[in-house]
Amino acid sequence: MQRSSSPEIEIDTRRADTVRRTLWYGLVVVILIWCAVIPVFDGNLSLYFAMMMWVTLATGLNFIAGFTGYMPFGYVAFYGIGAYATGIAVKVLGMSVYLAIPFAGVVGVLFGLLIAPTLRLSGIYFAIVSLSLAIICQRAIALMPEEVTGGSLGLNLGVVTVREHGYYAMLLILVAALLTASWLARSRLGKALKAIRDDAEAAEALGVNVTRSRLYAWLLATLFPALAGGTQAWFTGALDPQTAFDVLVTAKTVIYAMAGGLGTVLGPLVGTVVLVWVDELIWRAFPVLNNFLLGAIIAALILFAPRGLIGSLTRRYPRLRRYIM
């Protein structure tokens, strides 16, 4: 190996780090301000709420799917459990909704801890077991006493909630999810998780505790959908087993995250914002053909940019990696 000193390279690297962080945190601040003032200037609160919720879900999914390679097809279970934990906390336990949301997060994480042994499985086996658990949760909630979960009809929280407060709660959760993602990407844990994803045996050979690292990623991935599900229940004021545990929630989350690029912090954010906006525009212009057109766009995206928008961009222009979180 040839010797060479390279102070210029070090300076260049530091500059790239600074640019990357500035761009990312600048983007988070812009999102925060933009979403914070939307209720004042725009009446379409539901669209922006949905956007924030899907970005949160896609970012949460990225913690486990992007950083460790596990694809939880039953991801909606945590969203549904968060929604029901909030509903039960408010309606049955008489808790304030402001406390019910953190309570939902705790319940989601505890449920994640309970089913953490499924992480021993891998690939399609993990995905199938995860999906089965979501279906079991849906059936269990529907069969529980009506005075607790409202049975198959669900719960109505409308009288105890303020919609705008739910909107701002979602904004806070979104920002927390984005900051957690940027921390994870830069942290030792994030690097260890990516190493485990690439080659678990090699990571173990370096002393990385594979089981514990996967568990941390898993618990982070369970927290945010539970918070998002609880806040969705708060915002809409109603929940039922069919919509709270709808497998389409998982499907959309996976598509949005993959459209942007799993494994990057920016990918799920970009993928979700682009597809939610495209969905909205198509729906307005072609109310009959909207699903057909959206499906065609997603298929084209997966065909021509299989690593997602950000993943494909950095693959084509590797130097951009230095500026993208």
Add this chain to the structure above:
Amino acid sequence: MKVKRGVITGIIGPNGAGKSTALKTMYGFLTPSRGTVNLKGERVNGLTPSQMVARGVSFVPQNRSLFNDLSVEDNLHLGCWHFRRDRARVSRAMDRVYEMFPVLRDKARDLAGTMSGGQQRFLELARSMVLEPEIVLLDEPTAMIAPKLSRELYDFIATLPEHGVTVVLVDQNVRQCAAVSDHIYVLDLGATRAEGSSEDFGDDEDLKAMIQEWLDYEID
């Protein structure tokens, strides 16, 4: 099999002799069905690789073990995992390894997967060195790399005992392995057939004939 401190011990033998299995057993990837593994008088059977790392042992496996989607720097940082919370030590270890392999500093931000096969092998070796190990287990370090890089790599391995590092080296390349090793074990079908220095082997016609047989087989 005994490995002396501060020397290079080579393990040679034909395919299927159990060379890699021996290294993996020493490192805790495999549990021995018979016998024991002792490290400085301590029985280490059943210890995990992570626990072996904590005892100053590092391992470079035969197959590529780099994390291709991580940068060179991140790969090296993962080598510091055992003492990751000691920032001063991590910084010292990184400086030291960049001094040993200056080209890696230039490529610090490059993805490991974009490097050539030879550079990747050096990176793997560098990653095993950031731990500042007492013992390095090297499994076929020159497999599938160009002859020039192979020589450079062996030159580097030969210097490790000067830094107080004990090396256990497995290689199909008998000549190169014998040239750098202070002591050699010849394995066949999971058993030690012979041991000694490369000079000792020079006097043993039967052993020379056996090794020649493998070499002829490899050349063919």
